[in-house]
Amino acid sequence: MTEKNIKELVDKYIQLSFSVTKKAESLIKEQIGSDLTSDQHYTLRYIYQAESCNSSELAEVFDVKKSAITAIINRMWEKGLIQRTRDEDDRRIVYLTLTDKGNELYLKAEQRIHKLVESLISQFDQSEISQFIETYEKLNDILIHSKDKQMEE
Amino acid sequence: MTEKNIKELVDKYIQLSFSVTKKAESLIKEQIGSDLTSDQHYTLRYIYQAESCNSSELAEVFDVKKSAITAIINRMWEKGLIQRTRDEDDRRIVYLTLTDKGNELYLKAEQRIHKLVESLISQFDQSEISQFIETYEKLNDILIHSKDKQMEE
DNA sequence: ACTTAACTGTTCAACTGTTTAATCATTAAC
DNA sequence: GTTAATGATTAAACAGTTGAACAGTTAAGT
Numbered sequence: 001m002t003e004k005n006i007k008e009l010v011d012k013y014i015q016l017s018f019s020v021t022k023k024a025e026s027l028i029k030e031q032i033g034s035d036l037t038s039d040q041h042y043t044l045r046y047i048y049q050a051e052s053c054n055s056s057e058l059a060e061v062f063d064v065k066k067s068a069i070t071a072i073i074n075r076m077w078e079k080g081l082i083q084r085t086r087d088e089d090d091r092r093i094v095y096l097t098l099t100d101k102g103n104e105l106y107l108k109a110e111q112r113i114h115k116l117v118e119s120l121i122s123q124f125d126q127s128e129i130s131q132f133i134e135t136y137e138k139l140n141d142i143l144i145h146s147k148d149k150q151m152e153e
Numbered sequence: 154m155t156e157k158n159i160k161e162l163v164d165k166y167i168q169l170s171f172s173v174t175k176k177a178e179s180l181i182k183e184q185i186g187s188d189l190t191s192d193q194h195y196t197l198r199y200i201y202q203a204e205s206c207n208s209s210e211l212a213e214v215f216d217v218k219k220s221a222i223t224a225i226i227n228r229m230w231e232k233g234l235i236q237r238t239r240d241e242d243d244r245r246i247v248y249l250t251l252t253d254k255g256n257e258l259y260l261k262a263e264q265r266i267h268k269l270v271e272s273l274i275s276q277f278d279q280s281e282i283s284q285f286i287e288t289y290e291k292l293n294d295i296l297i298h299s300k301d302k303q304m305e306e
Numbered sequence: 307a308c309t310t311a312a313c314t315g316t317t318c319a320a321c322t323g324t325t326t327a328a329t330c331a332t333t334a335a336c
Numbered sequence: 337g338t339t340a341a342t343g344a345t346t347a348a349a350c351a352g353t354t355g356a357a358c359a360g361t362t363a364a365g366t
Contacts, residue, residue, distance in 0.1 A: 006271060006274075007267075009274060009282065009283075009286065010267055010270045010271050010274060011267075012286055012290075013270055013274065013286060013289075014266065014267075014270055016286065016289045016290060016293055017177065017289075018195060018198075019293050019296075020289065020292060020293050020296060021174055022214075022215065022216055023216070023293070023296040023297065023299075024170065024296060026216045027296065027299060042171060045171075061175075062175065063175060063176075063179045113167065114160075114163055114164075114167070117163045117166055117167055118159060118163050120292070120295055120296070120299070121159075121162060121163060121166065123295055124288065124291070128288055129162065129288075130162070131284060131285075131288070132284075132285060132288040132289075133162065133165055133166055133169065135277065135281055135282075135284070135285040136166075136169045136170075136173065136285075137165075137169060138277070139173060139273070140169055140172050140173050140176070142273055142276055143172075143173060143176035143177060143180065143273070144176065146176075146180060146273070
């Protein structure tokens with residue numbers, strides 16, 4: 001592969017990455033509706049899948065400071081979507097769990113997102129989309145590894 | 154493809170999309186440094202590539218209201234990165250162009266991002282990455298089409 | 307046991323980015 | 337020549353973020 005080809009490939013990837021991310025985010029926002037912001041939905045999803053978690057964990061996953069998590073959790077707590085429970089053994093830790101309302105709101109939005117993504121995916125061959133996701137997964141691993149390597153420095 | 158397989162594929166894509174986007178954004182932020190935010194860098198890039206553009210165009214590309222663009226341009230104008238020039242024929246239109254400082258700052262960050270992406274891409278077979286980008290491009294087209302279809306409704 | 311250090315989470319001030327609605331200046335349409 | 341429409345801005349309000357300071361709790365060292 002020539003230098004020029006590599007540069008073009010990289011340019012194209014940077015361009016596509018920006019464009020796809022923007023448009024996907026925009027479509028997802030429409031599925032979520034006005035009850036939740038994107039970040040709030042992502043937060044609901046993480047807590048839903050983890051069943052229970054704490055601020056530090058969320059801060060690491062979302063790659064923001066803990067104070068940012070406190071702020072977002074506060075807003076969702078005020079809306080009655082999230083509960084806080086202190087650990088009895090280590091009273092520093094605050095467990096975050098979804099309320100019934102939070103659960104319901106998450107599932108409603110997630111179903112719509114699921115339908116959206118399914119309709120997008122259905123426009124590809126099965127082999128093409130499988131190959132794509134496989135590479136995407138590999139990229140994800142490489143990105144995780146890149147972050148870890150930076151931590152060591 | 155069974156129902157179950159589709160659901161798993163969709164779940165995986167949603168999961169990966171979130172994870173990859175977060176991590177890539179985080180790595181890119183590190184390349185940009187503290188002189189610029191991500192959005193400011195994206196703005197510089199768009200104006201750099203377009204050579205000249207106006208607020209409405211940016212608002213459409215970034216999928217935000219024009220007032221949001223005004224705000225971001227104001228901050229970058231205060232930093233001396235962007236110039237505003239009124240069109241002589243239609244004095245409503247304000248052309249946005251990069252100052253030398255803006256140009257320089259953009260290129261410095263973009264070079265680092267380029268190196269980052271190149272080092273990521275180099276960890277794949279050429280055929281794999283070509284196939285990936287091809288599918289990514291197709292996905293981008295589909296997303297653009299999805300937006301257009303919504304506009305018609 | 308007491309002191310110190312480390313950890314979990316919060317508060318506060320300052321900032322970026324966003325939307326909504328109102329406004330200004332300019333151009334287009336009739 | 338008055339009325340639309342257009343391009344851009346302003347102001348208020350809010351979500352999200354950081355950085356620094358802090359409170360409460362637990363762990364470690366001695």
